[in-house]
Amino acid sequence: xxxxxxxxxxNRSFGAVTAARELNVKIESGEVVGVIGSxxxxxxxxxxxxxxxxxxxxxxxxxxxxxIVGKSTREIIRNGMTRSFQVAxxxxxxxxxxxxxxxxxxxxxxxxxxxxxxxxxxxxARADEILEEFAVQQYRNAIVSAxxxxxxxxxxxxxxxxxxxxxxxxxxxxSGVSVEEKFPLMDTVMLAxxxxxxxxxxxxxxxxxxxxxxxxxxxxxSGEIISDxxxxxxxxxxxxxxxxxxxxxxxxxxxxxxxxx
Amino acid sequence: xxxxxxxxxxxxxYASWLFMVxxxxxxxxxxxxxxxxxxxxxxxxxxxxxxxxxxxxxxGAQGAPYWSYALLLGAALVxxxxxxxxxxxxxxxxxxxRDEILMVxxxxxxxxxxxxxxxxxxxxxxxxxxxPYSLLGRSEIGELTFANYxxxxxxxxxxxxxxxWLTLNRTHTGKVLRAVIQDREIAIAMGVNVKLMFxxxxxxxxxxxxxxxxxxxxxxxxxxxxxVEVIVLxxxxxxxxxxxxxxxxxxxxxxxxxxxxxxxxxAPQIELFxxxxxxALVLAVRPQGLFGRDLARKI
Amino acid sequence: MLKLDKTEIWLVVSALxxxxxxxxxxxxxxxxxxxxxxxxxxxxxxxxxxxAGLVSFGQGLFFCIGGYSVGMGGAxxxxxxxxxxxxxxxxxxxGVAAILGLLMTRYRDIFFAMLSLALSMILYGLIVKxxxxxxxxxxxxxxxxxxxxxxxxxxxxxxIFVLTVIVAGGIAIALNRYMKSGLGGVNEAIKENEIRVEFxxxxxxxxxxxxxxxxxxxxAVGGAFTALATxxxxxxxxxxxxxxxxxxxxxxxxxxxxxxxxxxxxxxALVRTYAxxxxxxxxxxxxxxxxxxxxxxLPKGLWSLVAGKRRAAA
Numbered sequence: 077x078x079x080x081x082x083x084x085x086x087n088r089s090f091g092a093v094t095a096a097r098e099l100n101v102k103i104e105s106g107e108v109v110g111v112i113g114s115x116x117x118x119x120x121x122x123x124x125x126x127x128x129x130x131x132x133x134x135x136x137x138x139x140x141x142x143x144i145v146g147k148s149t150r151e152i153i154r155n156g157m158t159r160s161f162q163v164a165x166x167x168x169x170x171x172x173x174x175x176x177x178x179x180x181x182x183x184x185x186x187x188x189x190x191x192x193x194x195x196x197x198x199x200x201a202r203a204d205e206i207l208e209e210f211a212v213q214q215y216r217n218a219i220v221s222a223x224x225x226x227x228x229x230x231x232x233x234x235x236x237x238x239x240x241x242x243x244x245x246x247x248x249x250x251s252g253v254s255v256e257e258k259f260p261l262m263d264t265v266m267l268a269x270x271x272x273x274x275x276x277x278x279x280x281x282x283x284x285x286x287x288x289x290x291x292x293x294x295x296x297x298s299g300e301i302i303s304d305x306x307x308x309x310x311x312x313x314x315x316x317x318x319x320x321x322x323x324x325x326x327x328x329x330x331x332x333x334x335x336x337x
Numbered sequence: 338x339x340x341x342x343x344x345x346x347x348x349x350x351y352a353s354w355l356f357m358v359x360x361x362x363x364x365x366x367x368x369x370x371x372x373x374x375x376x377x378x379x380x381x382x383x384x385x386x387x388x389x390x391x392x393x394x395x396x397g398a399q400g401a402p403y404w405s406y407a408l409l410l411g412a413a414l415v416x417x418x419x420x421x422x423x424x425x426x427x428x429x430x431x432x433x434x435r436d437e438i439l440m441v442x443x444x445x446x447x448x449x450x451x452x453x454x455x456x457x458x459x460x461x462x463x464x465x466x467x468x469p470y471s472l473l474g475r476s477e478i479g480e481l482t483f484a485n486y487x488x489x490x491x492x493x494x495x496x497x498x499x500x501x502w503l504t505l506n507r508t509h510t511g512k513v514l515r516a517v518i519q520d521r522e523i524a525i526a527m528g529v530n531v532k533l534m535f536x537x538x539x540x541x542x543x544x545x546x547x548x549x550x551x552x553x554x555x556x557x558x559x560x561x562x563x564x565v566e567v568i569v570l571x572x573x574x575x576x577x578x579x580x581x582x583x584x585x586x587x588x589x590x591x592x593x594x595x596x597x598x599x600x601x602x603x604a605p606q607i608e609l610f611x612x613x614x615x616x617a618l619v620l621a622v623r624p625q626g627l628f629g630r631d632l633a634r635k636i
Numbered sequence: 637m638l639k640l641d642k643t644e645i646w647l648v649v650s651a652l653x654x655x656x657x658x659x660x661x662x663x664x665x666x667x668x669x670x671x672x673x674x675x676x677x678x679x680x681x682x683x684x685x686x687x688a689g690l691v692s693f694g695q696g697l698f699f700c701i702g703g704y705s706v707g708m709g710g711a712x713x714x715x716x717x718x719x720x721x722x723x724x725x726x727x728x729x730x731g732v733a734a735i736l737g738l739l740m741t742r743y744r745d746i747f748f749a750m751l752s753l754a755l756s757m758i759l760y761g762l763i764v765k766x767x768x769x770x771x772x773x774x775x776x777x778x779x780x781x782x783x784x785x786x787x788x789x790x791x792x793x794x795x796i797f798v799l800t801v802i803v804a805g806g807i808a809i810a811l812n813r814y815m816k817s818g819l820g821g822v823n824e825a826i827k828e829n830e831i832r833v834e835f836x837x838x839x840x841x842x843x844x845x846x847x848x849x850x851x852x853x854x855x856a857v858g859g860a861f862t863a864l865a866t867x868x869x870x871x872x873x874x875x876x877x878x879x880x881x882x883x884x885x886x887x888x889x890x891x892x893x894x895x896x897x898x899x900x901x902x903x904x905a906l907v908r909t910y911a912x913x914x915x916x917x918x919x920x921x922x923x924x925x926x927x928x929x930x931x932x933x934l935p936k937g938l939w940s941l942v943a944g945k946r947r948a949a950a
Contacts, residue, residue, distance in 0.1 A: 153837040165835065167828040178825045181818035182836035190814045194821035239837055372746050428928070438691050438745050442887065443931060445880055449924030456917045569757055569876055576750055609761025616754045621739050624747050 079141075080105040080243055080275050081126065081157075086135035088121050088299075095121040097299040099135070105242070108269070108276045110286040110307070113296030113320055119279050122296070123245055126277075127159050128152040140242070154186065159245035162279075163252070164232035168221040172212065172231055175220060176203040179235040209271075210234045211264055226257040233265055237272055244269065246278035250285050258282070262289055283321060287311065295320050339480050344598045346478065350487045352594025353494030354553065358567055359574040359586045360497055361545030367581030368518055368538040370437055371429070374444040376546050377568030378451035382420055383547025384563060385455055386412040388464035388554040395468050405469045413551035417544030420451075425539040433535065448568070456561050463560035470555035486556065493552060494590075497545065501583045514538070518581070573616040579626025588627055641816075643894065644809050650895075651805035658797055663790060668905050670797045670865045673804045675885070676901035677858030680811055681851035682886040683897055687815070688840075688847055689827030690744065694752030695882045697759055698852040700874035701729045702859025704769070707869040710778035718780040718799070722860040729856030730849050737848040741841045744830075753876050760874040774870025777863050793865065800861045804898070807854055812894040814850075819843065884923060887930055890937020900938060 079102050086099035095118050103109055113119045124130035126137060128149040137144050144152050167175050180199045181188045207213045210230045215223045220231070229249060236244055249265060250258040266289055269276055280286050286293060286307065293310040295303040297320060303313045310316055362376045387409045394405055424447065432443055473485035505511040517524045517534050525531050550563075557563070574593050578585025593612055600611045607614075619626060640648065658666055678699045685692050705725035709715040715724065736755060743751055763769050779786070787795050814820050825833050826840045833840050863869045872878055889900030911919045930937065 149834060150837055150839060153835060158837075159835065161835075165829055165832040167825050167832065169828055170824065174821065177818075178821050178833075179836055181822060182833070182838050184818075186838060187842075188817070188819040188822055188838070190817045190819040192818060193816050194818045195816075235832075235836065372750075436745075438749060439931065441691070441693075441746055441749055442883065443928065445883070446924040446927035446931070449920040449927065451924075453918050453921035453924075457921075461917065565877055569753065572750060573754065576754070580746075606765040607762075609764060610758055613754045613758040613761055617751065617758060620743075620747070620751050620754065624743060624751075 078105055082138040084136040087133045089133055094299045105275050108290045110290035110293045111279045117296040118299040119296050156242040158236040158241040160233045160236045162248040164228040166220045171217050172215045179238040183239045206234050226253045226261050243275045248279055250282050340602050343481055344602050348595030348598035352590040353491040355574050355594050356494045356590035357549035359571040361542035362571045363575045363586045365542035369535055371440045375447035377564030378448050379543040379546030380550035380567045381564030382416050383413040383550030384554040384559045385459045386416040387551030388466045388559045391466045409551045413547040417547030418540055421540040421543030425536050461561055463558040465558055466555050498587055573612050576616050577619045579629025582628040585626055585628030643812050647808050651801050654801045666797045670800050672902045672905035673800045674858045674861040676898045678855040679882050679885045679897040681855035682882045683891050684847050684851045687891050688823040690748045692752040693749045694756035694879050695855050696874045696879035697756035698729045698855035699859040702856030703863035703869040703873050706860045706863040707777045716781050718782050725856040725860040726853050729852045733849045733852030737845045741844045756874045760871050763871040777867045796864050808894050890939040893939045896939040
């Protein structure tokens, strides 16, 4: 195994508020790492810095050994790190198929051609494979805005995987998804992730999900990582119990959505 | 030195006029997020009703000539309120959920309709009502003379500006309005009658446009197309200051007004160019305008 | 290599019909059609950008640059070949767009609309105050030749009509390709969710920039042919109401089919010819009501009537 992502002394403050303090993280390729912490603990700041959306105040981020600080979101994506979104980011007035076709076009290169048709046979074949892989074939020709939340999340993640990333950031994959749907959804996602051999970093409020799917947990509190290790160790930590789980656990999905919006 | 004074005073006069024209536009955008392309039409409606009423007054009625100022204002109030209310209630209130850019197109359609409606009602021949303008005479400042009417406009603009600012910042209604501006959803949840606020704001905005038109009428020949020319100037002012900000409209008007006056006196061939040049320059450097709020972008 | 799809075959057929009809139609009608097609090219420029979510209220800028290039090329540079003049217009327009585009592509929504309006008004302001360019009256365009051939009087009009049809047809085919291509799809994606496009590793700004240049180019072609056909240019070309008319026609036709702007422009021109005669002071009012009706009832433009029927029949 090799280190795929490493942060060294990462800091970020917004005015007087410190959202990230001396973050030193090393993620090995193939790991599935869960990021937990209550709202304002610094999870989102961490994810945003790693994806290039937010520049760190100081510190270094290495992706596959190369610094990505100062690189644009786009360059980072092209380098092999993509992300999904808490609220699925799709093209709402297009069909699910067209959404995937656009993602396929994007995966072919940064300068799409204006000559070949969008709906080429090879792209459609590829899109159909993806629809099957994510078990959303029945929505193939539906307009996205008419598709249920869970399926939208899957399509969002599928689109993030189309560019063949080596690392994927999942932002609350089960938020907004019903209790019955969340495990099947995560099973589908994790299957795809393993098939693509992608390292996963995911932010999640739902501790059941975290416990079941991750190999390692980073617990954030007030801009710092207070515990890092296998789930059993982190969840057993008294500090984590008090500061993180006490806050984040057991709340209804709707609450989370509202507070995050 | 004389040129400098001329530039300053002309600039002030022009700026006051610009501010009056732009105030209604910025009030409507600030509260309702509607960039009202038809704003110039309210200006022209005010100008036409003012001019025809005053023309009638001087041709027949036996009152003191000073009453014509009251008539001008009255004409603007009535036409602005009536037409504004009609349009808000009859059309706009059904479209508040639409995109900002779509509302631009809706109000563009309104402009087309109002332009022709004005022509149908008032005809296409120009109206001249110079009496209220010449009545006040002229005064000398150094070697320069200025029409007192123009100088009085500076005072009127100041009153309008102060009234807008005080209403927004020092009254209960203003507080409620600011809540609506901050977050429409929360304001509704707090029990604010947003529909009423919107209707009132729109009517105030259109009436401000009509007042600007009526007060300008004695100084110009009122003819078709004045509204179309005015609207782009108002855009320039409002965009420079920051859409939706009264303070911004004041600063924008001063900036554009004095720049234009300087151009008129120093390099007349770039007179129009500088107005839009200032607008483009401000947009390029600070797209939200000098006093606009930052544009947040979120995932 | 160049295999035409169904739309493109229809475009070629319509162009051929138009060309054949040139010899049958009265002169005033071919003249109106020439202007309508030229205008439709500018509208295509608006539509390209609309498909990516941007509404230009200043496309008249490039329409005007195209027209004035033809006029000024003849008057000041002593260029009299129509092809060179049109090329000059396109080059000037794309050149200006290359610079302005760097700025414009940073803006969206009403800011894009306002800034485009401001830029075209800057040009208007410059021309209006320029005596050498005839100020508000504009000036007449010199007679032109076509690769050395100089047809007389009415024949010249006919040649210009033929050229306009051919060029418009060619551009329409190119636009059809563009619309249906992968990049065309990305354009719609930008309109719907720009952030997602960025997170797919594409640069919306680069695409919008390319659109802006492309739109500027074909708008200039429209302006150049308008100047050639009318033999006159004036600053109204850059006035914002002219741009408003382009937006109107774009919405009238809708953005879903490459033929829509052409049909809408011809319809617009024909209706206007009669409306201006019958009701000179309510023409704009009619436009206003039509626009409102379209926004409320046909948000995808007149073309949705055609498309809707076809879907119902299928």
